[in-house]
Amino acid sequence: MEHIKSILKARGLKITVQRIHVYHALEKLKHAPVDEVVKVVQLVLPSITIAAVYNILELYAKEDIIGRMHTTDNKLFYDITSTPHSHLYASTEHRVEDFMDEELKALVSDYLQRKEISGFNLDDITIQLIGHFE
Numbered sequence: 094m095e096h097i098k099s100i101l102k103a104r105g106l107k108i109t110v111q112r113i114h115v116y117h118a119l120e121k122l123k124h125a126p127v128d129e130v131v132k133v134v135q136l137v138l139p140s141i142t143i144a145a146v147y148n149i150l151e152l153y154a155k156e157d158i159i160g161r162m163h164t165t166d167n168k169l170f171y172d173i174t175s176t177p178h179s180h181l182y183a184s185t186e187h188r189v190e191d192f193m194d195e196e197l198k199a200l201v202s203d204y205l206q207r208k209e210i211s212g213f214n215l216d217d218i219t220i221q222l223i224g225h226f227e
């Protein structure tokens with residue numbers, strides 16, 4: 094409970110019961126679309142609306158407290174980790190997991206440093222691998 098409270102406080106944002114539970118729901122889910130977050134929050138706050146959960150998630154994303162990612166088939170997932178990183182995406186079950194592979198990132202980065210893309214400056218690399226979990 095203390096973690097999100099101190100984040101909100103440090104940013105001068107109001108601490109509300111709804112905001113705390115939305116954060117903890119995403120902390121549990123790690124990556125989730127808004128409707129999945131709603132289901133988890135409603136276990137403790139049954140009357141919370143989808144719009145309220147959405148607004149809180151968008152506020153957190155705007156403040157870089159959480160991340161936001163679109164899958165290649167255009168589904169929006171909120172991500173408890175806000176820094177850029179790569180993902181595994183199982184498109185049939187709509188499941189996202191982190192894929193932290195510094196070696197792959199270094200490999201692509203090295204390649205692109207040699208290759209250079211004309212008229213484009215590279216800031217970061219995030220990779221989405223599409224497949225299915227066993």
Ligand SMILES: [Zn+2]
Pocket residue numbers: 124172173174178179180190191
């Ligand atoms: Zn992630």
